[in-house]
Amino acid sequence: MASRTILKESQIMKIHYITGIAAIFVVALHIMMRLVVPFEQSLEYDYIIANYKNIVYVLILEAILVLISVHGFNGIRIILLELRQSRAWENMVTVVTISAMIGLIAYGTRTIILANGL
Numbered sequence: 001m002a003s004r005t006i007l008k009e010s011q012i013m014k015i016h017y018i019t020g021i022a023a024i025f026v027v028a029l030h031i032m033m034r035l036v037v038p039f040e041q042s043l044e045y046d047y048i049i050a051n052y053k054n055i056v057y058v059l060i061l062e063a064i065l066v067l068i069s070v071h072g073f074n075g076i077r078i079i080l081l082e083l084r085q086s087r088a089w090e091n092m093v094t095v096v097t098i099s100a101m102i103g104l105i106a107y108g109t110r111t112i113i114l115a116n117g118l
């Protein structure tokens, strides 16, 4: 099996820990935006659109999107591989979780780009 895989499980686990820890920092920054914006304003349409035009904040949002997607879908992959072991199951789980991860990142990035252009 090892000869067929691109990444070793130990490398994937390193990615899992790094994305998990990095996500804590960027999500903390994201939620702390709440402290600098008045409550009534924070979810107003114009304010949300303005967020997407702030390039530094957009990069933080994109980082959250990528980190949470990679971490979350890899977490689901690990749980599913613990539940059942067979070559066919492992291949199916890998294809489904990587496709879902790519789909979510692509759709979220599309939203960020569209909102940035409004």
Ligand code: HEM
Pocket (backbone or CB within 6 Å): 027, 030, 031, 033, 034, 042, 043, 048, 051, 061, 062, 064, 065, 068, 112
């Ligand atoms: C684990 C991931 C995330 C958590 C826990 C989270 C949590 C939150 C919270 C608590 C708020 C404040 C809501 C309020 O003011 O009442 C918020 C607002 C918002 N979130 Fe997220 N969020 C996450 C990921 C993302 C991602 C990936 C995006 C990407 C576009 C995003 C975009 C926004 C926007 C635009 C707002 C409103 C304005 C602002 O940035 O404060 N969030 N989020």
